[in-house]
Amino acid sequence: MLPLLAVLILGVAWEGAVLVFEIPVYMFPALSVIWSEFLTNVGLVAGHTVATLGTVMGGFALSIAISVPLAVLIASSPLMANAIYPLLVLTQSVPKVALAPILVVVLGAGEVPRLVVTFLVAFFPLVTSLATGLLTTPADLIELGRSYKATWWQELVRIRFPSSVPFMFNGLKLAITFAVVGATVGEFVAADKGLGYQIMAATAFFNTPAAFGALVILSLLGIVLFQAVVIIEKVFFSWSTPMEADLQ
Amino acid sequence: MQALLEVSLAIERNEFVSIVGPSGCGKSTLLRLIAGLIGPSSGKVTIDGSAIDGPRRDVGVVFQAPTLLPWANVLDNVLFPLKILHRLAPDSPAKGRELLRLVGLSDFERKMPSELSGGMQQRTSICRALITDPDILLMDEPFGALDALTREEMSLELLRIWQEQPKTIFFVTHSVPEAVLLADRVCVMTARPGRIIEIIDVPLPRPRSYEQESLQEFQNCAKRIRQHIFGDAAASARTGAA
Helix, strand or coil: CHHHHHHHHHHHHHHHHHHHCCCCCCCCCCHHHHHHHHHHCHHHHHHHHHHHHHHHHHHHHHHHHHHHHHHHHHHHCHHHHHHHHHHHHHHHHCCHHHHHHHHHHHHCCCHHHHHHHHHHHHHHHHHHHHHHHHHCCCHHHHHHHHHCCCCHHHHHHHHHHHHHHHHHHHHHHHHHHHHHHHHHHHHHHCCCCCHHHHHHHHHHCCCHHHHHHHHHHHHHHHHHHHHHHHHHHHHHCHHHCCCHHHHC | CCCECCCCCCCCCCCEEEEECCCCCCHHHHHHHHHCCCCCCCCCCEECCEECCCCCCCEEEECCCCCCCCCCCHHHHHHHHHHHCCCCCCCHHHHHHHHHHHCCCHHHCCCCHHHCCHHHHHHHHHHHHHCCCCCEEEEECCCCCCCHHHHHHHHHHHHHHHHHCCCEEEEEECCHHHHHHHCCEEEEEECCCEEEEEEEECCCCCCCCHHHHHCHHHHHHHHHHHHHHHCHHHHHHHHHHC
16 A cells, blocks of 8 residues: 555655646656646557567567577586686676667668667576576485486486576566666667657657656566566466465 | 595395494495495495496485475476486376375375475485385485484384385484394494494394384494494493483
8 A cells, every 4th residue: 555655645746846846848747748648649659569569578588599508508517607608798798778779780770689689688687597596406406316317408407497497587587677678778779669769759859748658668568577477487387486385 | 535445345135234323434425336426436336246337227315305306296206217217107106106105195296395394205205216116225314304203203114115115225324223223234334534343233023113222132233333433431321321
């Protein structure tokens, strides 16, 4: 109840302040104005949302597809870890906002540079947490596998991967959140649709209410996608979340 | 570092041998040698005349911790070795259930390990070791983490299983009474460097029970083991106190 009340008070204060101080709508629109702007252009906004969602999910899928083998490689030997980690850190130290326009030049102005930026922003926590999970598999479980002559592949699939599930979901939660950021950055630089594009286009014409609307939807998108990952973890991988029996 | 020095031990088929000794005497190292999890730096370990070059199908290991897969239920944990060995057959679940019945876990096959008590988890891990029908069962302080009452109950249960399914058991423990009660022979080890001091025959009749602890033969065996581990004076003080 209390958080809801706090949001309500903030909303009333926002609305009141804009009215009382007569702040121009292009500078800081009232909530009611943002809402009515959203309602008049709801179809357009829906289209932008779908476009952004597509980029987010595409970049997220790309992150998973590349992170899993990378994490397996890192976990396979200290030599591999030492070879790969510096490269990973390098990709993270490059500011993605600065990289995005260069990627557009290199890869063209289509969906590809946006997917690559999304991937670059999102994949790192997934690789590191999955690699940590694979490497911190309890030694006694590994020895159990060895005592039955488990092959490298069996050890990976039957012991290391299941044991890493809590780590993997930790990484997935971060990755999906960052993917929304990445997709927005991609759309800032080169796009003709998407919520990031909507913000750029709207602010260029001082249509601040539309920009705010896109901002709110981006935030909601992040929350919804994060919760979706949480639900998938709870439903399909219940062992990794504390069970009711443990809480009682 | 040398964990074991000139250890020589021959175990008969279907014999129950206990290994007792202080921490760091190399009991677990000896067990891992037989399990094929590590190789000897010199000398050799053989089963039926052939040297051990790795884990064998006819050997089952029960570790000190239950080491159950936390994401799999009790029955799946029991069947895990068959899955790894590609020996999972249509009748395997029935066999797993039969083993679970043997240890009193019939109603728990769908439970997750986190829902079981320590004793039940260790029972599950014993079933898992038995699912491959091993001729040799290696047990590394399997009841060490259990409370005293559960421990007595489990050791009698183990004897019952051994009666029903005879096999060679190599049982590492640091409980003197447990070693004597279970075994045909008790192998006493000392530390730094780890070596076998004496192999003691236990002349107690079977079936065994904890009531036999008051018998003179039992006392003699326990006293002799304690003498090796603690020295003469300390051993008699301990026996007197008990």
